[in-house]
Amino acid sequence: MIRSMTAFGSSEYTSESFAIRWEIRSVNHRYLDINLRLPDNLRALEPDIRSAISKKFKRGKLDCVLTSHRQISDDEAVGVNLSQIKLLLAATEQVESIMTAPLGYSALEIMKWPGVKVEPDVDTEQLSRETLSVLQMALVALLEAREREGAQLAVLIGERCALLREQVANIRAQLPQLADNVRSKLKSRLEELHTTVEPVRFEQEVVMLLYKMDIDEEVDRLATHIDELLRVIKQNEPIGRRLDFLLQEMNREANTLGSKSTEITTTQAAVEMKVLIEQMREQVQNIE
Secondary structure: OOOEOOEEEEEEEEOOOEEEEEEEEEEOOOOEEEEEEOOHHHHHHHHHHHHHHHHHOOOEEEEEEEEEEEOOOOOOOOEEOHHHHHHHHHHHHHHHOOOOOOOOOOHHHHHOOOOOEEOOOOOHHHHHHHHHHHHHHHHHHHHHHHHHHHHHHHHHHHHHHHHHHHHHHHHHHHHHHHHHHHHHHHHHHHHHOOOOOOHHHHHHHHHHHHHHOOOHHHHHHHHHHHHHHHHHOOOOOOOHHHHHHHHHHHHHHHHHHHHHOOOHHHHHHHHHHHHHHHHHHHHHOOEO
8 A cells, every 4th residue: 555755643631640742644655764752751761662663664754752740739739849940030130230230020930941840750651651552543643644644645656557548559550650751751752852762772772770779679668657557556565666666667668669650640649748747746655
């Protein structure tokens, strides 16, 4: 199943003790790039978090934000560090003594100063378990979002492969007529120059021109690449790089076909194929 690298997943959990929320945003990237924003008291979980993410995703840039705070019950008092408040106020008085217009502050503002509020004891092990559990839910949500987006990409790629098949079929249908067209053009050219050549020499020239313009191999390879691409998008693994390689090969064959073409219809078909291939390459850049 195709998975897009652009998605968003979140999960939150609130217990009597904690409120935890994970938000994960994912965009395309050549490799797996994990950026974490964690509260200071949970930074020790970083190796476990990276390991959990790496087990589910192989490519993409993931911005992961964790917010967590202690739930305080109605009958639980909020403690303050009085000694810390005194030290901070003393330092504030020294600063204000050299200010022309000292600033006022309220008790609530003082409560926001670092080290003033005394948090109740936290069960670190329980918090860690719940944090990792909520992370798993967020990862599942992100994975489902990437798969939904990937399913849409698969439809778009399938549609363009069908259009490519039509162009390949059109070119195949024109191949038998190619020899007659070359022979007719060469004969007309000779008549314009009022020149005649021996029949054997004429046929040799026709054969040489047909050899230079032979596109059977390019057409066969394009058809094979289309079959392989449709097979790959059904696989349940990261396939973005393989698809990108296939599309590079398809673009190379379309370029060669266009350069060999002497018929306007074949040239137009080659241009249309290149447009379809480029459209797919833009979509594939977003596939894991």
